[in-house]
Amino acid sequence: MEERDNFFQRVWDVVALIPPGRVTTYGHIAEYLSARSAARTVGWALQAAKGTALPCHRVVNRYGALSGARCWGPGIMEDLLRSEGIHFDDEGCVDLKKHLWIPIA
DNA sequence: CACCTGACAAATT
């Protein structure tokens, strides 16, 4: 695997560190990369990560909603997260209070 | 070669 842009590579590295049964947000990943405003770029990296073994389903937006679910398919990420023991709320959002995980420096 | 779009978030007005 060649080293793609350090930014993408770094995002993938952090996402790969997300423990099962936990979820993280774009902002926290971006913040960990010293680019809190680059949350957009984080999502872009995940799109490029579709061909990888990255648990992108464990990455949700700030509201705990599955933004990328549309790119994958309706119900795909939800099912995967439920399979890991993650609880969803009436709005279809993950309970960040219970499952929010933050990359530790 | 230049402009717009894109799995978002935070700061400012």
Next chain:
DNA sequence: TAATTTGCCAGGT
């Protein structure tokens, strides 16, 4: 307190 605008990096058109 709420609504709006800007910032971020890369890729596609």
